[in-house]
Amino acid sequence: MKSHASTLLAEVRTFRQNHPDVRYVDLIALDIPGHFYGKRYPIEMLEKVAAGSPLKLPQNAVLLGAQGGLFKIGDYCFNDGDPDANRRLVPGTLKPVSWESQPLGQMLITSDGTEAPIEFEPREVLAKVLERLQHKGIHPVVAFELEFYLFDKKLDNGLPQFARDPLSDDADDQPNLHIERLSRFSEVLDDMAQTAKDQGIDITVITAEIGPGQFEINFGHLDDGLRAADWAALFCRSTRGVALKHGYRASFMAKPYLQYPGSGMHVHVSLYDGAGNNLLAAHQQQPLRHAVAGCLELLPHCMPIFSPNSNAFRRLGGTVNAATRASWGFEDRDACVRIPESDPRNLRIEHRLASADANPYLVLAAILVGLEHGLEAKREPIAPLNEDRSSGTDFPLEMLEAVRAMHHQPVLRDKLGAEFVDVYCENKRQDHLAFQQEIHAREYRWFL
Known part of the structure; x- marks a missing residue:
């Protein structure tokens, strides 16, 4: 685990050296319809996450419909208190975003490989099959x-x-x-x-x-x-x-x-x-x-x-x-x-x-x-x-x-x-x- 964190930390620090003008990084994951959701993190906070600080997003973000709305699915969304779930950074995916008007980075996040993966997260479904x-x-x-x-x-x-x-x-x-x-x-x-x-x-x-x-x-x-x-x-x-x-x-x-x-x-x-x-x-x-x-x-x-x-x-x-x-x-x-x-x-x-x-x-x-x-x-x-x-x-x-x-x-x-x-x-x-x-x-x- 310590080796994993040091690898991520090195990746973030190298990115900062190569892209000193980037202040924010989009942390993104794919939901069920195939759209990206996530959060925009200051680059300083990303370094803390890479070092081991928790990274949490709402579990039910994975369940968004095609237009972004939430549906009642069993006890999810409306009867579960809308809990957070742990995510982790995907190594090797921190890259610059060149199509925005301002310098920006992006990095994939996922619940697979965490202590409690989200069973219906698309990347976790594929990870289990593989x-x-x-x-x-x-x-x-x-x-x-x-x-x-x-x-x-x-x-x-x-x-x-x-x-x-x-x-x-x-x-x-x-x-x-x-x-x-x-x-x-x-x-x-x-x-x-x-x-x-x-x-x-x-x-x-x-x-x-x-x-x-x-x-x-x-x-x-x-x-x-x-x-x-x-x-x-x-x-x-x-x-x-x-x-x-x-x-x-x-x-x-x-x-x-x-x-x-x-x-x-x-x-x-x-x-x-x-x-x-x-x-x-x-x-x-x-x-x-x-x-x-x-x-x-x-x-x-x-x-x-x-x-x-x-x-x-x-x-x-x-x-x-x-x-x-x-x-x-x-x-x-x-x-x-x-x-x-x-x-x-x-x-x-x-x-x-x-x-x-x-x-x-x-x-x-x-x-x-x-x-x-x-x-x-x-x-x-x-x-x-x-x-x-x-x-x-x-x-x-x-x-x-x-x-x-x-x-x-x-x-x-x-x-x-x-x-x-x-x-x-x-x-x-x-x-x-x-x-x-x-x-x-x-x-x-x-x-x-």
């Missing part, structure tokens, strides 16, 4: 890919406007995959990539996607699943900030346009043993087939995680590379679970179903639980799409149905934690009901 896999001799290597849209900074009566082409000042309203789009928006994209690297994130490939103003960023492969999810979360925060600095609005919303492709969160996962052997490639890739079967079996019950809001379900409407059934295939982007071509050492799955605005900690936890379940159950998967284009099993396409499918699933309750499943399902149910409490103009046109 710890269990490690005890079983299973070591995941993970890489995220995130799609997002650029819009004009100003909304038009609340609706997004196409991003302006910096060269022509015209709206970038044409769907394409042209490399020229990367050149036209290079100033903001380069700043996004450099800012991410300044946060310690390994940015690799940048792609112009099909939708107008749509891009994809790939991250490097990591043998630390928590850090991989940290990267995805922090990238969303920095990218939104950089976009605003350049006069744009960056959004990871799953389906901002009905007529154009949605934005997804693709996750590559391979599994290794302690000696570095690829577990999925053993015995003529039979474990790969078992792992796929486990993913597909649990996928319909994980839909509130993969599609965490009403808009995310719109993305599953049959547009480009967006599956509407649980399926798999080799080198097939229409499948939920794609097996990219690779050598045995790098054999992996690519899970393509989650929306870009899903919680990366929970998405990865759900994928790993599916793989774990498959390796234990050792069942054969359904036919791949390469053999049968109609192969697949149905999954819920609406939030309340999805919540019902998740709530009582025994494997998820066991491997993700019953308390988490209860809290998460009720949070999503109430968020969905709150979203319905507004009459839109179309209802008057149809029913008045």
Whole structure:
């Protein structure tokens, strides 16, 4: 413990030496809907926390709805006295914030690793899954890919406007995959990539996607699943900030346009043993087939995680590379679970179903639980799409149905934690009901 504190203290002191103009640091963590909450600490107080002073925030901050409100979930929020819970600093995450008008720092905090972790905190849920896999001799290597849209900074009566082409000042309203789009928006994209690297994130490939103003960023492969999810979360925060600095609005919303492709969160996962052997490639890739079967079996019950809001379900409407059934295939982007071509050492799955605005900690936890379940159950998967284009099993396409499918699933309750499943399902149910409490103009046109 003393060694841990000295490492953190050294990190804070080095940061202060390198950034003497920074007076405050945002201590941040991801809540259930995938938004950051936290506190802004004077840099002097952060040094005291690093040295061992308590760091406490309300436990129920994790339970915030999509709009920041609290829902009554069991005894939480309104019958528990709104207690504080201990958090700790995540080593290696103290970085400068370059997109604000004033010098600032930020650092991740979490309850995992404290004496009383919050069972429904997303990072703690993933930490428990990874710890269990490690005890079983299973070591995941993970890489995220995130799609997002650029819009004009100003909304038009609340609706997004196409991003302006910096060269022509015209709206970038044409769907394409042209490399020229990367050149036209290079100033903001380069700043996004450099800012991410300044946060310690390994940015690799940048792609112009099909939708107008749509891009994809790939991250490097990591043998630390928590850090991989940290990267995805922090990238969303920095990218939104950089976009605003350049006069744009960056959004990871799953389906901002009905007529154009949605934005997804693709996750590559391979599994290794302690000696570095690829577990999925053993015995003529039979474990790969078992792992796929486990993913597909649990996928319909994980839909509130993969599609965490009403808009995310719109993305599953049959547009480009967006599956509407649980399926798999080799080198097939229409499948939920794609097996990219690779050598045995790098054999992996690519899970393509989650929306870009899903919680990366929970998405990865759900994928790993599916793989774990498959390796234990050792069942054969359904036919791949390469053999049968109609192969697949149905999954819920609406939030309340999805919540019902998740709530009582025994494997998820066991491997993700019953308390988490209860809290998460009720949070999503109430968020969905709150979203319905507004009459839109179309209802008057149809029913008045």
